[in-house]
Amino acid sequence: MKTASRIMKNKQHIKAEMDARMSKSESDALWSKAERKLDEIMKDHAGIPKGEHAHTDNFIFPSAAIYLTLKDAVGEETAYSVIESAAIKGSVEVGKKLARLMRLPGMKSLFVRIWDPMTKKLFGPDRGFKNVFYPKKKGEYRMDIVACPYFRYYSELGCPEITKISCGNDDRSYGNLPGLEFKRTGTLGTGADCCDFYLRKL
Numbered sequence: 510m511k512t513a514s515r516i517m518k519n520k521q522h523i524k525a526e527m528d529a530r531m532s533k534s535e536s537d538a539l540w541s542k543a544e545r546k547l548d549e550i551m552k553d554h555a556g557i558p559k560g561e562h563a564h565t566d567n568f569i570f571p572s573a574a575i576y577l578t579l580k581d582a583v584g585e586e587t588a589y590s591v592i593e594s595a596a597i598k599g600s601v602e603v604g605k606k607l608a609r610l611m612r613l614p615g616m617k618s619l620f621v622r623i624w625d626p627m628t629k630k631l632f633g634p635d636r637g638f639k640n641v642f643y644p645k646k647k648g649e650y651r652m653d654i655v656a657c658p659y660f661r662y663y664s665e666l667g668c669p670e671i672t673k674i675s676c677g678n679d680d681r682s683y684g685n686l687p688g689l690e691f692k693r694t695g696t697l698g699t700g701a702d703c704c705d706f707y708l709r710k711l
Contacts, residue, residue: 513548516571523575523595530591531583539582540575547574550666560635564658568675573666580668589671596674600681608686617688617710624650624708637661641703648710653703660697672698683708 517540527536550570557565572592579588611617625645632638637658643651660672676696683691690709695701 511566513544513551513574516547516566517544519567520571520575522599523572523591526591526595527579530587539578542582543571543575543578546578547571550574554662558635558637561637561658563631564636565662569659569662572671572674573663573668576668576671577666585670589674592671593674593677596678597681600678603678603682604685607682611686611688617686618648620686620689621648621650621708621710624652624706628652628706650706650708652706654697654706655703657697657704669698672696676704679704679706 524536524540527539530536531539547570550573551566554565554570576588576592579591607620611620625642628640629642632654633640637656638654639656641653641655643653657672659675660669663669663672673696676698680691680693683689688711690707690711692705692707692709694705696704698704
């Protein structure tokens with residue numbers, strides 16, 4: 510299992526947002542406090558299923574620890590803005606990289622096809638999700654997530670409001686890919702019954 514210190518070293522994009530909004534000494538002090546908070550969260554959840562750690566350790570728990578630490582120190586609005594701004598920058602960059610890949614011959618068809626095995630492996634029951642998988646159609650992929658570890662753990666930790674930041678990452682990553690359509694009508698984090706995914710080659 511990764512340590513809190515090691516995980517936080519991989520969250521420097523969030524630290525950069527903090528550094529841009531407050532003094533270096535304040536940012537460093539809050540960062541250290543968030544690391545201790547993350548360590549506490551991880552110890553409290555040491556018994557979670559092994560497959561869920563890919564999401565909890567890399568994304569959910571550190572984001573929650575940083576957000577909750579900032580919320581106590583500088584208020585909910587600023588804390589939310591820090592996490593959201595860092596997430597936006599990261600997912601927009603992912604979208605740009607994917608957009609370049611989609612220009613390669615045959616990549617759009619391949620990208621749609623790999624969503625079925627990819628989502629079942631990375632966002633399936635073994636990773637803490639519950640899904641509805643729809644029959645395959647050529648050039649299309651459709652899936653609903655009806656239970657999600659992001660919403661579950663953020664809610665358990667007292668910060669369900671930041672779930673929708675994670676939800677928005679999908680739109681920013683997949684919503685502007687050339688030759689592809691990504692559609693969504695709602696997410697668990699915004700109060701819908703499910704997170705629906707629909708990807709289609711144009």
